[in-house]
Amino acid sequence: MQYLVGAIIAVYISILILGKKKRVTADYILAAWSFFAGVHLTYIYYYASGKYIDIPELIGWNAPIPLAHGPFLYAYILQLTQQQKTRYGWLLFFVPFFLGYLYILLDLQPLSNAARISMLSGNQPPELKCEYLFPGLTTAIICSGVVYIAASLVLLRRHKKNINEQFSNTDRITLNWLRYLIAGIVIILSFFILGQAELTFLSVVGFIVFLGYFGIRQVGIISDETAEETTVKGRYEKSTLTGGVAQKIHAELIEVMQTEQLYKDPELTLGMLAKRLAVHPGLLSQVLNTEEQKSFYDYINEHRVNEFKKLVCLPENRNFTILSIAFDCGFNSKSSFNRNFKKITQISPSAYVKQHHLD
Template identity: 45%
Template sequence: MLYLAGIIITFFLVAILASKKNKSEADKILALWLFCTGFHLFLYYLHYKKDFASFPFLLGFELPMPLVQGPFLYLYTSALTNQNKSKKYNWLHFLPFIIAVLVLMPFFTLSFQEKLKVFENDGKGYENLILILYSAILISGIAYALLSLQKLSKHRKNISDQFSFNEKINLRWLQYLILGSSIIWLVVIFYEDQYIFSFVVFYLMFIGYFGIKQVGIFTNQTVSENFILNVSSNENVEIENILEKVKYEKSSLSSEELLSIHQKLTQIMETEKLYKNPDLTLAELSQKLNVHPNVLSQVINSAEGKNFYDYINLQRVEEFKKLILLPENQKYTLLSIAFECGFNSKTAFNRNFKKATGLSPSEYLKWFFLNT
């Protein structure tokens, strides 16, 4: 019953994704991934019910199916984090699966009775081929899980360089998804099929729930394109100035230019307190300063020794330390003042405050009043 429920839920999720408006690349990959996994689960269900006689031509097709799991996980991670640049070569990730199908073709062309006899005799006559296929499946699964984690790590660095918040876009659930995939491969090594596919059913529910909820994080435009489009809409900025600044994207700043931009940054932070915007991004701040985002990132990294995320949140922490001491703010809670400073969650506030001061907000206040 569990497997049948998993099959129904999986294809239901595929239908939801297929009917979704404005489907992203990640949605399309997820729909195809779920379809292939649902089909694989269906093939196992036929084994479980010993009902392959109803679909004799399908017997054996489940053997190479695990080889698509790793590539789909990797491509889905790449699409979600906007790192799938060489799309026309995506099919190469499925080359091991294609090769496995071709190698197994002599088996597929056997009659149903002949194939059934092979299965009943634990793959007699195909022992070496099964061993090679099993090894390839394990290598593929583990390798793609590691590659997916690498993509996710790069994504987190990217959002720290471009966003002042990360609670909704850090894709922590995707990390659990990748780790779940790794656990499945461990289950494959040590347990029998019924345990593997029971775990797969719950894994599919997890994929479907979070995958359908997921929204885009980065647009398909590059930073340079966004910068030009955003800034060129400002009538006070000439296109020549824009192009001149774009040149800095891959070049180093002189110390004078870096110092000048840093002074402007410090001034605008003091006067306009842009960090109070909880959704502030590097692109928005660079537009305010009329510099390319990559230039601003370089200035913050060099002059402040921090990425954009840490720099902005340090500004918020410093603002909180000022506001909390004002008599008129004594009636407010610590969290309400933190929100006023630009934090958008209690978790983000506590984490960044402790990172900056080494103390929790309440510990800091106790320490402050004991030492004044």
């Protein structure tokens, strides 16, 4: 019964996701994935409840379904983190799934209902053309799961690097939702490999509930400004980054940072700074990498740390707390300030204050 309830929840979640006001491609993929998982759970209920005896024509047609979960995971993360290179290229990931159904069609279609039921008991029907049909699919499912889990982890790592290239404060951008999503697939695949059918099916039900609760309300994977930042146009957008151009942008950057102290804005992003300099974000990122050997995140936070070191020494700031001064420098949280300060100076902020007799 729990499988049928899980299937109903999955379909309901799919409807809720499609009911969101601002939908993106990732939402449609998640909704399709949830609906697909509902179909999968319906099939599990079909077998567990013995319904297959009444409707034996459906036996075996669920076998390729697990081949779709890996592509759904990868396509969802790809779209959510905006790393896709083509609009519909992710659909190609489902080719093995459709080939699996073609494989099933050729072998199951000729079987009688009695042969299909007998097959569930582990018997090999003489009409079955390929004796390696289901072992072959099992191997394909395991390989697909491993490959797409690994590929999803690569996407996650790449996205984390991209975040540091675009944002100066990343505390509100969390990748935990995607990590949990990958972990859920790992758990399901592990039970499947170990041959624990019941645990596999129960973990699918749990995964659906998790998918619904967090999938609808997930935030912070990527800022709403990111899409705008990647389309900012400037005078260097189509030019080659030569040494002269890089040095010119770098000089303008230094001047702006010194005179306007833009790093004090806790919401500062690569796109905002690029817009101020009238250059493309991609070129500015290149300049920071070549001229400063730093990511945007490290560059801005180094300025904030240096500003803190200057302000904390001023007599008029002795009555202010360390954290309040840090906030004035552009940090938006205690953890971010402590982490970046120690990374740059090798000591904690409180140790720095004591070391310079500023407490």
